[in-house]
């Protein structure tokens with residue numbers, strides 16, 4: 001199956017689960033649920049669910065087992081986007097091709113919609129009856145790892161250093177910290193969670209973790225590049241925001257050509273770590289190639 005069809009299949013799979021788990025827009029309090037669904041169903045590549053599904057497939061698991069986990073990942077990801085777009089952070093007006101949550105609703109509703117999605121994700125990460133056949137100890141491990149990944153030593157930590165480094169001189173150690181934490185930790189948790197729920201052994205889990213670390217960094221480097229070279233229609237968000245905010249980015253630190261080369265080397269490294277999987281790792285390899293070649 002070509003990657004484009006796989007993308008489509010994963011989108012449908014993810015959105016079916018989200019529709020099942022997330023309260024309808026008219027559920028009281030309706031404005032909150034409407035805002036949560038507005039941002040959740042605004043499109044998006046569904047990359048994190050895709051990684052969880054592909055990791056599950058690579059270790060021979062049943063994809064139904066990871067569906068609620070994949071939906072929780074997208075709730076978490078959407079919450080970070082809503083909060084990142086707020087006036088106190090990036091102050092963006094366009095996301096996933098439509099007005100940001102605080103523009104479409106209001107700031108308080110956007111903050112609370114993000115909070116609602118984050119707490120709902122924690123609920124569905126730990127609701128054992130959604131994961132029939134999964135050892136509760138494994139589910140608890142996945143939930144703990146995922147929540148750690150997005151906390152003060154993960155996503156939030158990366159975001160804080162990202163803000164602290166605005167308008168500062170390029171510092172490669174800080175830059176790598178920002179990118180591996182702000183973006184990378186959730187990507188690693190997506191791959192590891194998909195593999196663990198599918199019953200992965202330690203060796204395969206270790207190989208997949210190496211893969212995920214490399215694509216996580218590559219993904220954010222490409223995001224930096226697209227912020228300079230992409231256009232709003234393709235990106236679904238306003239380009240040039242990083243530069244306007246004086247953000248520390250790879251193109252600013254090492255130049256555009258070196259950034260592209262580094263992203264390509266990371267994709268090669270990711271594909272190399274899939275060697276133990278043989279043909280069953282080919283979908284993950286396709287995703288690594290896509291991540292560096294993408295235009296949105």
Ligand code: GRG
Nearest residue numbers: 044045046047080081083084155159182183223
């Ligand atoms: C909790 C406020 C807060 C921030 C945490 C993750 C994050 C830090 C902020 C989100 C905004 C951002 C630019 C994150 C970097 C990761 C990234 C490239 C997000 C965009 O992800 P895509 O391209 O988006 O997968 P779609 O819309 O396709 O799902």
